[in-house]
Amino acid sequence: AEEYKNIIVTGGCGFIGSNFVHYVVKNHPETHVTVLDKLTYAGNPANIEGLPKDRVELVVGDICDSELLDRIVPGHDAIVHYAAESHNDNSIANPDPFVQTNIVGTYRLLEAVRKYDVRYHHVSTDEVYGDLALDEPRRFRPDDPYKPSSPYSSSKASSDLLVRAWTRTYGLRTTISNCSNNYGPYQHVEKFIPRQITNIIDGVRPKLYGDGKNVRDWIHTEDHSSGVWDILTKGRMGETYLIGADGERSNIDVLRAILERMGRDADDFDWVRDRPGHDRRYAIDNTKLVEELGWKPRHTNFSEGLDQTIAWYREHEDWWRPAKEATEAKYAKQGQ
Ligand code: NAD
Ligand code: TDX
Numbered sequence: 001a002e003e004y005k006n007i008i009v010t011g012g013c014g015f016i017g018s019n020f021v022h023y024v025v026k027n028h029p030e031t032h033v034t035v036l037d038k039l040t041y042a043g044n045p046a047n048i049e050g051l052p053k054d055r056v057e058l059v060v061g062d063i064c065d066s067e068l069l070d071r072i073v074p075g076h077d078a079i080v081h082y083a084a085e086s087h088n089d090n091s092i093a094n095p096d097p098f099v100q101t102n103i104v105g106t107y108r109l110l111e112a113v114r115k116y117d118v119r120y121h122h123v124s125t126d127e128v129y130g131d132l133a134l135d136e137p138r139r140f141r142p143d144d145p146y147k148p149s150s151p152y153s154s155s156k157a158s159s160d161l162l163v164r165a166w167t168r169t170y171g172l173r174t175t176i177s178n179c180s181n182n183y184g185p186y187q188h189v190e191k192f193i194p195r196q197i198t199n200i201i202d203g204v205r206p207k208l209y210g211d212g213k214n215v216r217d218w219i220h221t222e223d224h225s226s227g228v229w230d231i232l233t234k235g236r237m238g239e240t241y242l243i244g245a246d247g248e249r250s251n252i253d254v255l256r257a258i259l260e261r262m263g264r265d266a267d268d269f270d271w272v273r274d275r276p277g278h279d280r281r282y283a284i285d286n287t288k289l290v291e292e293l294g295w296k297p298r299h300t301n302f303s304e305g306l307d308q309t310i311a312w313y314r315e316h317e318d319w320w321r322p323a324k325e326a327t328e329a330k331y332a333k334q335g336q
Contacts, residue, residue, distance in 0.1 A: 001233040004078040004119065006032050010063050010109070011083030013037040015187045016123070016221055018047035020082065023225035025055050034076065037083065038062045040097075046319060047186045063105035069112040078119040080232060081109055084156065087190050088127075091152035092276055093334065102155035103162070110166045113174070120174045121232045122163045126217070126242065127153035128178060131279035134215060139285040140178075142240040149277045160240075167238050175235040177228055179243040180284045183305065184221035185312045189320050190327045192216075193306075196255055196269075197313045198320055200262045204328075207336060210274030212252035215281035219245040220299030230293045244284025245297035257303065261310055273335040 007024075011017035012035030024031050035058045037043045048056055061068045063083050073079070083105065085091065085098045106122070113120045129140045130147030146161070148154040160176055167174045187194045196206035227243035235241060256266045289295045299305045313320060 002119075003030065004232065005030055006034070006076045007078045007080060008034045008036055008073065008076050010036045010079065010081045011043070013039060013043035013045055013047050013058070014082060014086070015042070015047075015191075016182055016224060017082035018186050019184060019221040020080065020225045020228060021048050021051065021056060023222060023229065025051050028229070033057070034059060034072065036061060036063065036072065040085075041323070042086065042188050044186075044319075064100060064108050066108050066111065069108060070115075073112045073116045073118060076118055078121065078232065079109060079113060080121045080123065080228065081106065082123045085152065087188075088150050088152045089190070089275060089331075089334070089336070091150055091155070093330075095151035095155075098151050098155040102152075103158045106159035106162055110162060110172070113172055114166065114170050119232070120163070120172060121228065122160065122174060122176045123228060124160050124176055124178045125153065125156050126178050126180045126244070126282045126284055127279065128157040128160055132281040132283055134213065134281055136281075139283040140242060141285050142178075142242055142288055149279050153279075173237050175231050175237065176240045177231050177243050178240065179224050179227070180217035180219050180245075180247070180282055182221040182224050183218055183309055185309065185316075186319075187221075188327075189324050192251065193254065193258070193309065194313060194320065195327070196258050197262070197310055198324055200258065200264060201314065201317070202324070206255055206259070206269040207272045207331070208251060208255055208269055209272060209336065210278055212250065212255070212271070214251050214278060215248050215283070216251065216254075217244050217283050218247035218249055218254070218302060219243065219297065220305050223297035223299055226298070227289060227295050230295045231289070234293050236292075241289045241293070242284045242286055243289060244286045245300060246286070247302060248281075248283050249302070257306055258310070261303075261307060275336075
């Protein structure tokens with residue numbers, strides 16, 4: 001396995017990026033991390049607070065800023081790119097920052113990777129493959145055609161295609177991972193699981209879109225981190241790997257599990273307006289990652305992961321409280 005001693009993690013103050021920074025600090029003591037993060041509404045420096053100063057440095061800035069990239073990329077041996085606008089509902093209300101950060105931002109990073117010849121790992125989503133029917137036996141595989149549905153997923157798909165083309169044309173050393181829905185600590189309260197947990201804490205009824213039968217393939221964010229690390233250090237150049245942990249569940253089942261574990265009635269929620277273009281089902285076939293790189297998820301007990309996540313939000317109200325009111329005001333305007 002390749003060792004990288006000096007890596008840049010973009011979006012390292014967001015949910016999944018910060019969990020990856022914690023993972024690297026804990027498991028790979030030889031590696032120094034430079035976090036590059038713009039600190040948008042979704043980025044919070046508290047997510048990486050308390051980590052040793054000699055292991056993690058925060059640079060506040062925009063991935064679209066090529067002069068900044070010229071200053072910080074030299075001297076690093078790899079970039080792991082998490083920074084993105086990540087929320088589908090926001091992308092429907094205003095796609096502009098999605099095109100900027102997800103497409104233009106990735107382009108600027110690829111140009112820096114080309115100029116300074118650094119290893120690049122691109123973090124993406126299973127949503128690039130579109131959606132599956134509930135009763136379809138098929139799951140997503142790395143070579144499936146791209147068929148994104150939303151402004152968010154189409155901007156991520158665009159960024160993946162830039163990576164593939166820059167790799168083939170300029171011979172960059174890159175890999176791509178497409179992961180399913182993450183849950184765990186530090187996830188923004190706009191997302192499904194934290195939104196419902198914090199609503200229940202606040203005595204507000206959780207909100208379920210459409211008929212609630214949409215299926216997501218849940219993975220604990222720490223398992224996503226170990227998958228990305230394995231691909232970064234052992235993956236074959238130019239390859240795409242899918243990260244998923246056989247965690248398919250309908251939204252209504254997830255919501256009822258949260259209600260039950262928080263001592264509430266199974267029907268104590270509101271049905272709200274469906275998301276336009278709402279993808280029906282995502283499901284990952286992880287064979288390539290498991291067989292080629294020997295990756296194994298550790299958090300395979302969803303109920304246990306959910307209990308830990310509920311406990312985390314109960315214990316970290318000071319972390320999520322500042323974002324809660326504005327998030328719910330935005331949803332209320334959309335009838336959600
Ligand atoms: P997030 O919204 O929690 O965090 C995004 C981070 O990127 C924030 O810290 C934000 O400040 C930063 N950022 C945004 N624009 C930036 C810019 N122009 N320059 C520098 N930093 C910028 O997102 P997340 O849920 O942690 O997702 C991280 C990545 O993982 C994204 O690329 C997303 O597409 C991908 N992904 C997410 C999931 C999921 O379930 N959340 C699943 C698969 C893939
Ligand atoms: O209040 C809600 N009620 C509800 O029913 C919210 C916020 C969501 N939902 C539904 C919509 C989805 O079917 O729950 C499901 C999950 O919703 P999100 O948390 O918004 O996630 P999703 O749209 O599936 O996308 C997530 O996984 C893939 C991440 O936000 C993306 O960044 C990632 O690429």
